[in-house]
Amino acid sequence: MKNFIYQSIIVLCVVSVLFFFLSCGDQSGSDNGTSEGNSSIVFRIAPPGSETRAAAMDCAELGIVSVSAWVYSSTNELLKTGGPWDCELGEGIIEGVPSAQTARVVIICHDEEDHMHYRGESLDIALEADQVADAGVIITDNFVPILESPATGSSVDISSVSLVWEEIASAQEYQVRVSTSANFSGAIVVNQVFSKPPCTITGSEDENSLVTDTPYYWEVYAIDEHGNMSAGSAVWHFTTMIPDSTIENNLPVVFIEPLSATSFEEGHLVLFQGSATDSEDGSLSGNALVWTSDIDGEIGTGNSVEISSLSVGNHTIRLKATDSEGASQTTDISITITANLNQPPNGEIKSPYDDSYVYKGNDVYFSGIGTDFEDGALAGTSLSWRSDIDGFLSNGITFYKNNLSIGTHHITLTVTDSDGLTGQDTVIITVQPQIIINTVPQHPLANPVPGLRLQKGIQSHFPGQAMIMKTVHLLQDHFHGHPAWMAVWEQAATFL
Numbered sequence: 001m002k003n004f005i006y007q008s009i010i011v012l013c014v015v016s017v018l019f020f021f022l023s024c025g026d027q028s029g030s031d032n033g034t035s036e037g038n039s040s041i042v043f044r045i046a047p048p049g050s051e052t053r054a055a056a057m058d059c060a061e062l063g064i065v066s067v068s069a070w071v072y073s074s075t076n077e078l079l080k081t082g083g084p085w086d087c088e089l090g091e092g093i094i095e096g097v098p099s100a101q102t103a104r105v106v107i108i109c110h111d112e113e114d115h116m117h118y119r120g121e122s123l124d125i126a127l128e129a130d131q132v133a134d135a136g137v138i139i140t141d142n143f144v145p146i147l148e149s150p151a152t153g154s155s156v157d158i159s160s161v162s163l164v165w166e167e168i169a170s171a172q173e174y175q176v177r178v179s180t181s182a183n184f185s186g187a188i189v190v191n192q193v194f195s196k197p198p199c200t201i202t203g204s205e206d207e208n209s210l211v212t213d214t215p216y217y218w219e220v221y222a223i224d225e226h227g228n229m230s231a232g233s234a235v236w237h238f239t240t241m242i243p244d245s246t247i248e249n250n251l252p253v254v255f256i257e258p259l260s261a262t263s264f265e266e267g268h269l270v271l272f273q274g275s276a277t278d279s280e281d282g283s284l285s286g287n288a289l290v291w292t293s294d295i296d297g298e299i300g301t302g303n304s305v306e307i308s309s310l311s312v313g314n315h316t317i318r319l320k321a322t323d324s325e326g327a328s329q330t331t332d333i334s335i336t337i338t339a340n341l342n343q344p345p346n347g348e349i350k351s352p353y354d355d356s357y358v359y360k361g362n363d364v365y366f367s368g369i370g371t372d373f374e375d376g377a378l379a380g381t382s383l384s385w386r387s388d389i390d391g392f393l394s395n396g397i398t399f400y401k402n403n404l405s406i407g408t409h410h411i412t413l414t415v416t417d418s419d420g421l422t423g424q425d426t427v428i429i430t431v432q433p434q435i436i437i438n439t440v441p442q443h444p445l446a447n448p449v450p451g452l453r454l455q456k457g458i459q460s461h462f463p464g465q466a467m468i469m470k471t472v473h474l475l476q477d478h479f480h481g482h483p484a485w486m487a488v489w490e491q492a493a494t495f496l
């Protein structure tokens with residue numbers, strides 16, 4: 001009961017705030033002299049599949065940024081558009097709607113690129129002059145077609161290719177696009193509107209005919225009765241073939257995954273991914289897949305290639321798959337590399353020196369600089385240090401490290417500018433094991449005295465062994481404050 005009263009108070013507050021805003025809106029409309037006798041419509045939205053109308057849209061989860069509204073009369077005349085509103089608001093008010101007997105509100109939810117993903121509508125809203133009509137909670141539905149068949153990556157009989165997707169209740173028609181290019185930048189062989197699935201491409205004479213042994217990519221858009229078009233479906237692919245049991249070796253089927261964009265800045269990393277299957281060999285990989293650019297030549301092999309060194313220009317990137325019989329098939333994708341006026345930074349390691357040695361446990365001093373034409377001197381996390389043995393070491397211009405593992409380390413300094421371009425420098429240092437002898441036990445170092453000069457190559461008398469001294473250092477004894485000897489020995493021979 002307490003809860004109910006509390007909720008009622010909240011509802012009353014919301015309603016009074018609403019009326020306050022609306023009266024302001026009406027007033028300003030009257031001032032403009034344009035909305036005499038107009039109505040307003042309030043609505044809230046709920047996510048797809050909501051059972052209860054109280055569910056809130058999780059805009060981030062659904063990838064929705066904005067919401068727009070279209071108001072139509074009973075004769076489908078567009079009365080007013082509203083929004084866009086921030087999706088997070090979960091509601092909106094469409095003001096200045098010319099009064100009509102009844103109206104219909106269509107809600108459209110867009111992603112950040114303004115592509116339509118969800119759609120909902122509310123019918124038979126009674127409009128009265130100078131009144132606020134409540135369209136209630138409008139449950140939105142997915143409006144992006146979901147592809148069904150042929151399964152992506154399959155081979156299909158060229159004599160009749162049937163493309164099938166799930167029907168969408170509020171879609172009036174669908175636009176189907178089929179291309180030889182993964183990002184539809186190449187030839188579009190089908191670009192047609194269908195009232196419902198499937199889209200069937202048959203025969204070989206008509207102008208949309210497909211060619212055998214060719215990879216094709218396809219996608220579907222939904223269009224509602226008002227011409228609003230959805231975001232594109234996923235892009236699926238199939239390869240055409242003529243079923244023939246007399247063929248002894250079939251060509252591989254090869255695909256390139258669509259890229260996130262068709263244009264990239266020079267110096268930025270582009271990831272190409274592709275796959276190939278062969279009816280005799282199965283899945284092809286490694287050197288059976290070769291990637292080339294018509295500008296830069298071969299750029300890599302295998303299922304994926306990451307490259308940041310593509311030249312500026314319009315590239316046709318080709319993936320060629322070759323089966324064990326030497327039969328091959330190719331597919332292409334077009335991308336543009338645009339000039340990047342930003343220059344990459346320079347990294348330089350000042351310390352440690354290249355090809356230097358250090359004993360395990362001793363401090364190693366790291367110092368480096370990063371300079372960039374645009375950003376000037378780089379610092380902090382713009383400098384990143386790694387060892388190929390110990391992994392990440394530190395960020396920054398200088399630091400000490402005394403726990404490097406024994407071994408030969410390739411130390412790499414990577415410097416990154418504000419635009420994400422990088423520069424590197426590498427040095428090699430070797431960390432050696434050490435033997436510390438605080439009191440040198442035997443002749444000729446039995447009683448070392450300060451000032452005694454020792455030379456490398458002195459032979460020591462360990463029981464049963466001959467050791468040759470490699471280096472000797474006079475150290476401060478950390479425990480007693482006395483000078484202490486550190487000698488590094490190398491076993492020269494063993495007495496039998």
Ligand SMILES: [Ca+2]
Pocket residue numbers: 249250251252278279280281323324325327
């Ligand atoms: Ca084959």
Ligand SMILES: [Ca+2]
Pocket residue numbers: 342343344345372373374375417418419421
């Ligand atoms: Ca730069």
